[in-house]
Amino acid sequence: MKRVALLVLACPALLTAQGVRISGVTTVQLVELRQLVLDSLPAALVSGTGEWRTTADGVPALCVVASTYCAYERSGNRVSAAPILQDLTIAGWGWREGLSFHANVRARSQLGGTDGLLYPRADDHFQVLDAYAELSRSELRGRVGRQWITSGLGSYAFDGANALWRRDAVSLEGWGGRALVAGLNEPYTSTQLSAVDNLPPPEDGYLFGGRARFRPNPLSAVAVTYQRVLLSDRSGLYAERASLDASSREFGLTADLGLNYDFATADWSEARLRVGTGLGHVVAYSVEARHSRPYFELWTIWGAFSPVGFDEGRAILDWSARGSPFTLSLRGAYRQYADAGTAVMGLRTNGWRAGGDVRWQGAGPLSAFGTYDVDIGSGAASTDVRTGARWDTSNDLSFGADLAVTQNIYEFRVGTGRIYGASVDGAVRISADVRLVGNFALYQHTLTNGAAGPDWTQKRAALRFEWTMGRDPGMPAGHP
Amino acid sequence: MGRFLLALALLIAPAPVLAQAAASPFPHARHAKLFPLCSSCHVGITIADPFRAFPSPSLCADCHDGIIKPRVKWEAPRKQGPGLLVFTHQQHAASTKGVACESCHALRDSLPWMNVSAATPERCMSCHTQGRSAHLADATVCSTCHRTLVTATALSDARIAALPKPASHARTDFVAAHGAAARATTANCATCHARESCTRCHVDGARQPAIRALGTDARVARLAMGRGAEYPTPADHRSARFALLHGASARSNTARCATCHARPSCESCHTGEGARDILARIPDAREATAPGVQLRHVRAAGAPDLRMVANVTAQSMPQVAAPPLLRHDTTRVGVRVHAAGFARAHGAQAASGASTCASCHAQRFCSDCHTGERVTHRYHKANFVSTHAPQAYSRETDCASCHSTEAFCRDCHRQTGLAAATNIRSTVFHNAQPQWLLQHGRAARQDLKACATCHQQSYCMQCHSDLGSRISPHGPDFDAVRMSSKNPRLCLTCHFKNPLTR
Numbered sequence: 001m002k003r004v005a006l007l008v009l010a011c012p013a014l015l016t017a018q019g020v021r022i023s024g025v026t027t028v029q030l031v032e033l034r035q036l037v038l039d040s041l042p043a044a045l046v047s048g049t050g051e052w053r054t055t056a057d058g059v060p061a062l063c064v065v066a067s068t069y070c071a072y073e074r075s076g077n078r079v080s081a082a083p084i085l086q087d088l089t090i091a092g093w094g095w096r097e098g099l100s101f102h103a104n105v106r107a108r109s110q111l112g113g114t115d116g117l118l119y120p121r122a123d124d125h126f127q128v129l130d131a132y133a134e135l136s137r138s139e140l141r142g143r144v145g146r147q148w149i150t151s152g153l154g155s156y157a158f159d160g161a162n163a164l165w166r167r168d169a170v171s172l173e174g175w176g177g178r179a180l181v182a183g184l185n186e187p188y189t190s191t192q193l194s195a196v197d198n199l200p201p202p203e204d205g206y207l208f209g210g211r212a213r214f215r216p217n218p219l220s221a222v223a224v225t226y227q228r229v230l231l232s233d234r235s236g237l238y239a240e241r242a243s244l245d246a247s248s249r250e251f252g253l254t255a256d257l258g259l260n261y262d263f264a265t266a267d268w269s270e271a272r273l274r275v276g277t278g279l280g281h282v283v284a285y286s287v288e289a290r291h292s293r294p295y296f297e298l299w300t301i302w303g304a305f306s307p308v309g310f311d312e313g314r315a316i317l318d319w320s321a322r323g324s325p326f327t328l329s330l331r332g333a334y335r336q337y338a339d340a341g342t343a344v345m346g347l348r349t350n351g352w353r354a355g356g357d358v359r360w361q362g363a364g365p366l367s368a369f370g371t372y373d374v375d376i377g378s379g380a381a382s383t384d385v386r387t388g389a390r391w392d393t394s395n396d397l398s399f400g401a402d403l404a405v406t407q408n409i410y411e412f413r414v415g416t417g418r419i420y421g422a423s424v425d426g427a428v429r430i431s432a433d434v435r436l437v438g439n440f441a442l443y444q445h446t447l448t449n450g451a452a453g454p455d456w457t458q459k460r461a462a463l464r465f466e467w468t469m470g471r472d473p474g475m476p477a478g479h480p
Numbered sequence: 481m482g483r484f485l486l487a488l489a490l491l492i493a494p495a496p497v498l499a500q501a502a503a504s505p506f507p508h509a510r511h512a513k514l515f516p517l518c519s520s521c522h523v524g525i526t527i528a529d530p531f532r533a534f535p536s537p538s539l540c541a542d543c544h545d546g547i548i549k550p551r552v553k554w555e556a557p558r559k560q561g562p563g564l565l566v567f568t569h570q571q572h573a574a575s576t577k578g579v580a581c582e583s584c585h586a587l588r589d590s591l592p593w594m595n596v597s598a599a600t601p602e603r604c605m606s607c608h609t610q611g612r613s614a615h616l617a618d619a620t621v622c623s624t625c626h627r628t629l630v631t632a633t634a635l636s637d638a639r640i641a642a643l644p645k646p647a648s649h650a651r652t653d654f655v656a657a658h659g660a661a662a663r664a665t666t667a668n669c670a671t672c673h674a675r676e677s678c679t680r681c682h683v684d685g686a687r688q689p690a691i692r693a694l695g696t697d698a699r700v701a702r703l704a705m706g707r708g709a710e711y712p713t714p715a716d717h718r719s720a721r722f723a724l725l726h727g728a729s730a731r732s733n734t735a736r737c738a739t740c741h742a743r744p745s746c747e748s749c750h751t752g753e754g755a756r757d758i759l760a761r762i763p764d765a766r767e768a769t770a771p772g773v774q775l776r777h778v779r780a781a782g783a784p785d786l787r788m789v790a791n792v793t794a795q796s797m798p799q800v801a802a803p804p805l806l807r808h809d810t811t812r813v814g815v816r817v818h819a820a821g822f823a824r825a826h827g828a829q830a831a832s833g834a835s836t837c838a839s840c841h842a843q844r845f846c847s848d849c850h851t852g853e854r855v856t857h858r859y860h861k862a863n864f865v866s867t868h869a870p871q872a873y874s875r876e877t878d879c880a881s882c883h884s885t886e887a888f889c890r891d892c893h894r895q896t897g898l899a900a901a902t903n904i905r906s907t908v909f910h911n912a913q914p915q916w917l918l919q920h921g922r923a924a925r926q927d928l929k930a931c932a933t934c935h936q937q938s939y940c941m942q943c944h945s946d947l948g949s950r951i952s953p954h955g956p957d958f959d960a961v962r963m964s965s966k967n968p969r970l971c972l973t974c975h976f977k978n979p980l981t982r
Contacts, residue, residue: 036897076897085853089844104844106853120891121853129851130843148847152831154881155850171833183852184884196890199937199973213833218728221834236967245827247834249724254819256828264966266959270878274825284819292875294929298967301937301974305944306955307928316821331821335874341955342921349926351874378926379873386861406867412910412923421863443863454896456866 020092021470027085028111031119032458037076040069075455082111083119087129103131124192129185130157139167149175151211151225152243152258157185158207169215179207179229179238188238188299201299204232222246229297239297240264253277254286262295265303269295282321288314288333308338310351325363330356337378348411351377365393381409399426419456420444437464506554512594518581526573561633564626564671567604601625616646622671630674630695637699643672655712659739666690674700681709684738684762685769711740711773727755727839734761741775742768748775755839823859824877852883873927880929889933899934925955937973945974 046053046061053061055072063070086107093100106129110122132145141164148157160177186192188201209227223245229238240263248255254276260269276286293309296302312335320327332354355373368389375382388402404421423441445456524532534556544552584599601615612620662669674697679685730737743764829835849859872879893899910916924931944953964971964980971978
């Protein structure tokens with residue numbers, strides 16, 4: 001309610017603006033699925049001995065000693081949800097030089113009854129994603145309000161202030177305010193977290209950070225970011241991290257470096273170096289070395305469970321001849337996990353992936369693609385084949401149709417599943433400021449080898465309505 | 481004598497008059513024996529008397545009376561306005577006394593008397609060399625002999641279309657290089673061109689001083705309508721890195737961009753704030769004077785919207801009443817704005833500032849994905865929800881960069897029945913591993929984020945805390961002191977009291 005009131009209060013101020021631009025996106029989805037439910041049957045109806053036996057359908061059943069019943073999982077009734085999402089983006093400017101106001105607000109609901117399925121956050125009916133005033137001059141920029149900071153550490157929203165100084169190739173930026181949970185955009189003490197975790201963060205947090213950027217030439221840039229999230233009672237930290245990000249296109253090479261350091265565990269949570277180059281305009285290739293270690297904020301105990309990371313090598317090869325409508329891309333990666341120190345019984349400690357795609361872009365509006373990907377790793381594996389075509393006449397009209405076959409293999413579960421999918425999508429621009437986008441898909445799921453999992457056979461659909469009122473200075477009509 | 485005067489008058493007529501006469505030329509050579517002097521017919525030429533510049537038709541009728549010779553119909557050319565030459569016979573005759581008419585008008589020196597034609601530029605150049613070897617050589621100062629085309633109102637459309645083309649115009653780099661020459665010697669261009677010659681292709685014709693200086697001409701406009709625009713791709717545009725590097729050149733030389741591109745072309749990608757100051761210096765669609773090269777942002781089939789491909793196509797703007805583009809001139813070049821794999825690994829480029837994301841994207845473009853709910857950019861493949869497990873386990877992309885793994889993943893996993901209930905072994909999810917309890921430690925340490933998408937902390941604390949079996953989850957490299965220094969309250973989640981103070 002307080003958020004709605006704040007927005008209402010902002011409206012009269014917007015009316016005095018020299019210009020206002022409001023754009024909206026209404027998204028309605030249809031999601032179907034069959035939940036996985038626990039069921040039981042008499043022990044006499046299962047075959048085998050011991051704790052793990054098999055039902056007549058080949059589904060594993062857990063038979064506790066001395067119990068006359070065994071437990072097994074099966075797909076429940078088909079349930080559906082139709083979440084509706086309404087986004088509004090507002091920009092106002094013109095009170096004085098360089099002063100503008102920006103807001104993104106979101107309303108959520110679910111059409112019809114819940115039918116046993118509530119789409120994530122559909123009960124969180126109103127949210128301010130950001131709402132801030134900005135004063136921008138040639139060398140200085142300041143923002144006050146709810147805003148985003150996007151850095152090598154990720155995207156974080158907070159309620160507070162941000163100041164940026166820039167001159168030529170150098171910029172310095174600092175920010176601070178009440179922290180919002182990354183990916184959730186809610187305070188740490190939000191009920192959205194306590195609803196899914198019975199040990200939610202005990203306090204709100206304060207986010208502080210700074211960043212220095214240097215761009216020695218148009219081909220190179222480097223940035224250093226430091227950020228911490230402090231408990232509101234200042235008894236400790238939720239997070240303290242730093243990142244170094246650099247990118248260069250010098251000497252015909254493409255080089256990107258990203259380093260994330262977690263001060264709490266004194267570990268590099270992410271380190272990635274990618275170097276690429278090309279042979280003329282025909283072939284481009286890149287290699288990547290990556291170290292990844294799961295990072296957890298300190299309101300959870302997971303960081304104390306000593307997660308281990310993996311080292312990964314990756315290569316990508318692209319082929320595209322000038323004048324040829326075809327492009328070909330091949331990729332492969334191999335990763336090796338660090339020793340977890342728990343070698344009681346073995347599990348896969350490596351993984352690999354390989355894939356390729358071929359695309360055809362005709363001289364007209366028609367394009368087509370085919371892809372193949374295989375991904376084998378700890379926990380799960382899949383093989384995925386897709387093909388499709390798209391007819392796209394600028395932004396005014398487009399249609400697409402895709403076919404897909406996916407096979408999933410779950411290491412931690414018995415059996416495999418195969419999903420056949422077919423989908424169509426289209427978009428039409430009704431006017432410069434109004435666009436309609438939609439898609440519809442059918443998926444047929446087959447559980448194989450006695451797999452016990454949810455049946456994903458389903459229909460899916462989405463409809464998106466985009467509109468714009470007014471213009472931003474320099475903004476084209478109807479652009480999101 | 482009268483016939484001779486007629487012949488002389490035709491010989492030394494001013495250029496526009498000759499242009500008219502060219503349609504019905506007088507056969508001077510056949511009358512060579514009749515006219516010993518040019519002035520017999522054209523006495524008015526050298527004294528600027530238009531009434532005596534040509535003989536009267538009655539003079540022809542003296543012989544062509546139907547008895548001696550067949551009748552002929554001939555009329556003296558009517559002067560319709562100034563021609564392309566600034567030359568006048570009166571001035572020339574006054575300054576070159578003693579130079580005979582045939583010095584300029586004889587077809588060749590060796591030919592007999594009365595083999596004449598209009599004076600050719602080469603004839604003029606035989607005296608007026610200007611230090612040049614040829615009439616249409618580079619750096620010839622045209623205004624020495626010529627007035628501008630727009631003031632040469634006597635020239636017909638056909639005559640303008642047939643004007644000779646300098647050799648420089650045939651060079652392969654002429655289209656790319658002619659701008660500097662045009663700015664330096666606009667007067668030269670004006671000899672054969674009007675503004676419409678340039679606005680046939682130039683989008684910024686209304687802004688370019690050199691083009692504005694030319695003036696408009698209906699005859700040229702008619703000719704341009706039939707020719708269509710041409711947009712050869714400049715050499716630097718063909719570089720694979722041009723999409724990355726064009727910003728600096730656009731900032732330093734925006735006028736060059738505006739030659740071929742109107743603002744909508746740039747705005748097909750540049751919708752952010754970072755390039756607005758440059759875009760403001762490029763003509764918008766209403767101001768554009770030519771069709772222009774229009775960039776088109778397309779999404780390749782099967783690719784997420786983060787992978788942009790800009791197709792360069794020349795398209796007529798509805799506001800411009802321009803001719804259709806020539807088919808062979810329409811360039812279609814795919815410019816891959818972001819390299820393959822960009823959607824997965826754009827963090828370093830975005831965070832370092834190398835990509836200047838704000839030039840093309842409003843901040844909402846990022847938050848559309850990084851808030852984890854909108855499907856605007858199709859970041860994930862269709863049906864990703866049922867195929868995402870391998871990517872989540874391998875952290876191919878970090879789910880947490882867009883989704884709160886607790887609120888988003890766990891919420892869904894719970895509702896679909898995948899998430900574990902509170903009691904151990906109440907489900908058979910890990911049924912592929914009968915000895916799961918002995919294996920789960922490695923699985924957890926390798927993919928703890930995946931565990932957390934189903935399991936709450938309290939689930940693991942049933943064993944791994946002072947509340948439960950007191951089985952330590954800490955690995956050999958666990959730095960309790962360090963972690964405690966960052967958040968002492970964290971220890972007390974599992975321990976009754978801080979174990980570091982025992």
